[in-house]
Amino acid sequence: MRGSIFAALLLSTPIFAAPTNDAASSSSTTPDPSTTGGVTSDAPNSPAWDESFQGTPQPIDGDLGASVLGPHNLPLELEAPDFVLPPTTDHGSVDNAKWPFALSHNRIQTGGWARQQNNGIMPIASALAGVNMRLKAGAVRELHWHSTAEWAYVLKGTTRITAVNADGQNYIADVNAGDVWYFPPGIPHSLQGLNDSSVDGTEFLLVFDSGSFSEDATFLLTDWLAHVPKEILAKNFNVNISAFDHIPANELYIFPSAVPPPISQNAVADPSGTVPHPFSFALSQVNATKLPGGSVKILDSTTFNVSQTIAAAEVTVEVGGMRELHWHPTEPEWSYFLEGQGRVTLFAAQSNARTFDYQAGDIGYVPPSFGHYVENTGNTTLKYLEIFASDRYQDISLNQWLALTPPDLVKAHLGFDDDTINALDKTKQTVVGAPSS
Ligand SMILES: *[C@@H]1O[C@H](CO)[C@@H](O)[C@H](O)[C@H]1NC(C)=O
Ligand SMILES: *[C@@H]1O[C@H](CO)[C@@H](O)[C@H](O)[C@H]1NC(C)=O
Ligand SMILES: *[C@@H]1O[C@H](CO)[C@@H](O)[C@H](O)[C@H]1NC(C)=O
Numbered sequence: 001m002r003g004s005i006f007a008a009l010l011l012s013t014p015i016f017a018a019p020t021n022d023a024a025s026s027s028s029t030t031p032d033p034s035t036t037g038g039v040t041s042d043a044p045n046s047p048a049w050d051e052s053f054q055g056t057p058q059p060i061d062g063d064l065g066a067s068v069l070g071p072h073n074l075p076l077e078l079e080a081p082d083f084v085l086p087p088t089t090d091h092g093s094v095d096n097a098k099w100p101f102a103l104s105h106n107r108i109q110t111g112g113w114a115r116q117q118n119n120g121i122m123p124i125a126s127a128l129a130g131v132n133m134r135l136k137a138g139a140v141r142e143l144h145w146h147s148t149a150e151w152a153y154v155l156k157g158t159t160r161i162t163a164v165n166a167d168g169q170n171y172i173a174d175v176n177a178g179d180v181w182y183f184p185p186g187i188p189h190s191l192q193g194l195n196d197s198s199v200d201g202t203e204f205l206l207v208f209d210s211g212s213f214s215e216d217a218t219f220l221l222t223d224w225l226a227h228v229p230k231e232i233l234a235k236n237f238n239v240n241i242s243a244f245d246h247i248p249a250n251e252l253y254i255f256p257s258a259v260p261p262p263i264s265q266n267a268v269a270d271p272s273g274t275v276p277h278p279f280s281f282a283l284s285q286v287n288a289t290k291l292p293g294g295s296v297k298i299l300d301s302t303t304f305n306v307s308q309t310i311a312a313a314e315v316t317v318e319v320g321g322m323r324e325l326h327w328h329p330t331e332p333e334w335s336y337f338l339e340g341q342g343r344v345t346l347f348a349a350q351s352n353a354r355t356f357d358y359q360a361g362d363i364g365y366v367p368p369s370f371g372h373y374v375e376n377t378g379n380t381t382l383k384y385l386e387i388f389a390s391d392r393y394q395d396i397s398l399n400q401w402l403a404l405t406p407p408d409l410v411k412a413h414l415g416f417d418d419d420t421i422n423a424l425d426k427t428k429q430t431v432v433g434a435p436s437s
């Protein structure tokens with residue numbers, strides 16, 4: 001009942017207009033219907049309900065659809081209007097591109113937890129995977145390594161990181177909320193929760209440049225030593241075999257420990273020096289680039305040298321604004337929603353298009369070159385991360401592309417009038433604001 005729900009919504013959300021499915025309506029700006037292609041429906045296809053909606057959602061839009069007779073899963077249906085009642089512009093088949101961490105199995109340990117998303121639970125995400133991890137003050141994600149690179153964004157608190165590279169150069173840093181770290185493939189490292197004034201430990205997002213990464217399949221210090229003959233351990237370290245009387249029989253993974261002292265008292269002097277390019281970056285200290293409808297911070301190897309396989313953008317979209325229609329030429333986008341809520345339609349070519357709704361804590365995925373937008377559908381600022389398995393951030397703006405193409409060529413495709421041609425923007429907008437009218 002998109003129409004009647006909208007009638008009710010109009011009282012509280014005046015930005016929504018009642019849709020129509022009148023495909024026959026036309027105006028001077030639409031192409032002649034006799035030309036190849038015909039004309040599209042005039043329906044605005046706004047989300048069928050928003051966060052203020054109080055009733056039971058039904059997949060009904062005028063003559064289309066019918067009520068749900070079986071059970072409702074109300075919380076999920078309220079979160080996903082574009083699954084229950086998709087816009088009429090959706091068509092065909094696009095693989096699922098939404099995964100809430102809330103649906104991931106959580107690995108609970110003394111001192112913290114970790115939950116993951118990879119292509120086992122979200123097959124479309126072939127190139128990147130993610131982990132959400134919490135460490136209480138002092139708790140350690142044990143010394144380990146893996147063959148994929150690791151990029152991380154601290155959500156809350158402060159994380160102490162340590163690492164040593166192949167040249168025997170070490171690194172230690174405290175990484176704060178909104179800051180980032182990156183460990184190249186195979187580099188051994190540890191993570192530990194500090195005891196900030198306001199937070200007991202830390203929570204962070206990890207992203208790996210492989211869709212099949214599993215947090216349960218990394219190389220752990222304790223797991224290795226438990227599987228080497230003790231005679232070999234004694235020979236390797238040139239110590240008495242009794243030195244290994246107390247090594248754990250099983251991996252520790254995440255375990256409680258004392259909060260470490262400040263770095264000045266914790267760092268180990270390294271005869272080879274520290275790593276040439278820092279493994280962390282204080283993204284929270286960078287001023288965001290202001291945009292018409294929000295802001296963006298872009299972080300890739302041009303400013304964060306070590307991050308040779310991960311590029312990222314931290315994007316905010318104000319109420320009513322939208323990350324403009326665009327695509328990424330060669331790279332898939334793995335996205336993570338930090339605050340607010342948004343809506344994305346993936347255009348997959350050959351008439352295939354599917355719309356997804358996202359809440360804070362959800363993961364999204366956009367295959368390379370799929371056209372998309374990210375609309376703020378909530379009443380608070382939308383903040384999310386775009387992450388790419390690449391050394392450089394790249395996107396193509398639809399608006400800029402058309403503005404920089406001969407106008408007659410654009411008119412011949414879309415039937416635009418001169419006012420619309422003049423409204424095109426040769427400067428990339430990235431995030432557009434709420435419509436003024
Ligand atoms: C957003 O909408 C919800 C649900 O209607 C309401 O409870 C909340 O106060 C609103 N928040 C803002 C900032 O308007
Ligand atoms: C963290 O700091 C608070 C306040 O200083 C203190 O009470 C608490 O014991 C500390 N926690 C740990 C694990 O050290
Ligand atoms: C190792 O230490 C034990 C206990 O102190 C001692 O009995 C043993 O002789 C030592 N072995 C070697 C090779 O030094």
Ligand SMILES: *[C@@H]1O[C@H](CO)[C@@H](O)[C@H](O)[C@H]1NC(C)=O
Pocket residue numbers: 286287
């Ligand atoms: C960031 O913005 C603040 C406030 O406008 C300004 O004082 C500061 O110098 C800026 N920092 C950088 C690194 O540009």
Ligand SMILES: *[C@@H]1O[C@H](CO)[C@@H](O)[C@H](O)[C@H]1NC(C)=O
Pocket residue numbers: 277301302303305306
């Ligand atoms: C990163 O550092 C290396 C080694 O100093 C240098 O060769 C390379 O040009 C740097 N890359 C970027 C993108 O600045």
